[in-house]
Amino acid sequence: xxxxxxxxxxxxxxxxxLMSVFYILCVLLFVLDFVINRHxxxxxxNLWGFYPIYGFVGCVVLVxxxxxxxxxxxxxxxxxxxxxxxNNNSVTTGDDxxxx
Numbered sequence: 001x002x003x004x005x006x007x008x009x010x011x012x013x014x015x016x017x018l019m020s021v022f023y024i025l026c027v028l029l030f031v032l033d034f035v036i037n038r039h040x041x042x043x044x045x046n047l048w049g050f051y052p053i054y055g056f057v058g059c060v061v062l063v064x065x066x067x068x069x070x071x072x073x074x075x076x077x078x079x080x081x082x083x084x085x086x087n088n089n090s091v092t093t094g095d096d097x098x099x100x
Contacts, residue, residue: 008014040046076082 038045044050053082
């Protein structure tokens, strides 16, 4: 008999409730965008949906830049295993003792 611990998001009802709260908040923020007077610095900030579009484009650019950076930052899958094997195979002569 297994006694597994239930987490709050293991129950699909709780996930649906959380998503409902997020949707309600999105609609509320959308409606408030028409009611609240924003103090804009540039004219293009007055465009309808500027901030969501700006955020979406920023995320897309971030993904493309990250995939480009992956080409030169990526390491092989066994990168750390090779380093560990090289360290274990190194020969110690006993001359490495600093205290002597």
